[in-house]
Amino acid sequence: MQPDFNREVYCLLGLPFDAIGLDAAVQRVQQAARERKPCFLSTPNLNFVVAAQTDAAFRNSVLHSDLSIVDGMPLVWVARLLGLPLRERVAGASVFERLRRDAGTPIKLFFFGGADGVARAACESLNAEPGALSCVGFDAPGFESVQAMSGEERIARVNAAGADFVVVALGARKGQAWIEHNRSRLRAPVISHLGAVMNFVAGNVKRAPPWLQRGGLEWVWRIKEEPALWRRYGSDGLAFAALLMRRVLPLALQSFLRRPSRQQLGAAKVSLEEGPQAAVLRLEGAWTAANLAPLRKAFTDAAGSREPLHLDLWGVSHLDSAAIALMSLLWASRTGNPGDALLFGVQPRVRRQIELSCSTYLLAE
Structure with missing residues (x-):
């Protein structure tokens, strides 16, 4: 569904x-x-x-x-x-x-x-x-x-x-x-x-x-x-305390220190490229709850396709919790689809955001 x-x-x-x-x-x-x-x-x-x-x-x-x-x-x-x-x-x-x-x-x-x-x-x-x-x-x-x-x-x-x-x-x-x-x-x-x-x-x-x-x-x-x-x-309680120390507090600090600039937010765009083996959604710029409308439409279209799908995040400078949540919904809708490798080309800073959000399952190996 x-x-x-x-x-x-x-x-x-x-x-x-x-x-x-x-x-x-x-x-x-x-x-x-x-x-x-x-x-x-x-x-x-x-x-x-x-x-x-x-x-x-x-x-x-x-x-x-x-x-x-x-x-x-x-x-x-x-x-x-x-x-x-x-x-x-x-x-x-x-x-x-x-x-x-x-x-x-x-x-x-x-x-x-x-x-x-x-x-x-x-x-x-x-x-x-x-x-x-x-x-x-x-x-x-x-x-x-x-x-x-x-x-x-x-x-x-x-x-x-x-x-x-x-x-x-x-x-x-x-x-x-x-x-x-x-x-x-x-x-x-x-x-x-x-x-x-x-x-x-x-x-x-x-x-x-x-x-x-x-x-x-x-x-x-x-x-x-x-x-x-x-x-x-x-x-x-013990497991939660470990998550607080290893994930939540570092993520809170990173979110406070590394806010996306207006230029990065303005550069946000998504494009679809049909490749020989998979469709590629190429994302650029910074994505937050304030500018997700293009991503919502692109993901809605992509979720209905049975063709292999990749998300190229090489040009992405920032993802917030709302953007990662949308990606998790897309990932879940594609689970088991042969050839899918959702997130690849992820910059180290963005990868760190995903890791601290406990969402490493989204990352291509």
Whole structure:
């Protein structure tokens, strides 16, 4: 599926994030459900970012998403440090609760996953209270593999329920993998892995008070509710501290010291050259969120072509987070296309920007 290159999206620690608030995210989901327009919603938090550094398939699932929201205050703080307009935490649980309270847009849900009995309890609890969300089915496949829980009969049962939104709870990596594996087979327009939501709705786990959420301390409450989480949070915290020191702080310093000049911004242009073995998009000048319109059009045209594609960055003097994010969406849309070698001819300074952005997967070997 071709990505939308008109999204206002920024690269943060190797993943794309939409600059969107809670209200707009809710409206986007409601519109997708109403118009039956596919929307794969990803909710990257600190755990997502850390796991994506070493798990390419997990990272690619976020790159393939139609909407990627900042579900973690530490990521909002990093965005502020880097000057990115990701100013608001948009938690998946908050999107769900807002959808539930908005009586103007009824949405039918299917719960997939969860521990034994949780999906049933969540379904019954949701239907017992008035609200815009209703549950039309559930399935708890247990601890099977992604392939085992993707059989024809199981997918047919999900589709037969007529849901608008499939809420998945299988653990982040397996949940994202299941969505990637079955997205083209599911009829529900909206799909998202919202693991904690099912427990919240079922009443097995209480969500943290709003003041803890705003202060970035929801993880403390989650450990109180689910003590086994402390190992994951501790491991993620250490990995995140390393990313701060090795990637975030150097990138913040470089961004402050090396701003593109007006001349470099004015020199930005993109041209397409048809070569004997591949099409080449040749970029020049400095690319930032302020001048990406030509790049958006060029990438939209390129994403639809099955011919091998190369991006020549020899003439590029600067890339900001928005430009790198667009390149990641293009890269994801071309994954597996024979002959592609997206970024080559990258100047050392620009290569350093890409490396500090945790986006070295974009670079040709």
